[in-house]
Amino acid sequence: MxxxxxxxxxxxxxxxxxxxxxxxxxxxxxxxxxxxxxxxDELRRDSPGADFSVSFDAEAGSVTVEHAGGDVISDRTTERLAVVVRDSSAGTSAEVVWVGDSPGATKRGVGYPVAPGDSLTVDDPSVDSNGDGNYLDAERSVGFYLEPGDSVRVVWTGSMRGTERTVTLANATLE
Structure with missing residues (x-):
């Protein structure tokens, strides 16, 4: 047993x-x-579902673009995230790369991922906002004065479904 x-x-x-x-x-x-x-789900979309806010400080001569929510911008699907500023009086534009795959695209510690709360500040050469004698005080700069009426676009270039696309994720006019 x-x-x-x-x-x-x-x-x-x-x-x-x-x-x-x-x-x-x-x-x-x-x-x-x-x-x-x-x-x-990520592969079915053509671009990230991210929201951006744009604020203009005329006294400092700067524009701040902030990731305000939605998808994180990652290096897995992104080739470049740029801020394009158009000078309305001259009809010219300047592209400022926020993050990108090309060498030298990310500077001053700004890199992937770009998540909600992250921001990029762009200034013009008209104001020395911190009084140090250098008129380029922000993370990036454009070669013209920022004024009301200028426009700002956040442009994403990458591939979420195998083909490269360029999509404007945000548009704003400075006031």
Whole structure:
């Protein structure tokens, strides 16, 4: 009788071990399916669903663009995120690269990812806002004076579905 009982205990333990293995396998499959669903959702979109706010400080001669919510801009799908400022009086534009894949595109510690709350400040050469004798006080600069009526666009270039696209994520006119 002892032998039969020992076999019964071994069978129960084997059953428990099989259930544990089965549960771990199910958890792994569910995790993989969740990842595929997330990736599939990202691949179906043509560009990130990110919101940006633009604020103009006329006294400082600067524009601040802030990631105000939505998708994080990552290096996985992004080739370049730029701020394009158009001088309305001269009809010229300047592109300031926020982050990008090309060498030298990211400066002064600004890089991927660009997440909600991150910002980039661009100034013009008309105001020395901190009084240090250098009129270029922000992270980046344009070569013309920023004035009401100038426009600002946030432009994303990248690939979320295998083909490169350039999409304007935000538009603003300075007031």
């Amino acid at each position: 002892t032998r039969a009982r020992s076999g019964l205990v071994d069978d129960e333990r084997g059953g428990v071990e099989r259930w544990v293995v089965w549960l771990v396998a199910v958890a792994v499959v569910v995790g993989l399916v969740g990842s595929v669903v997330y990736l599939d």
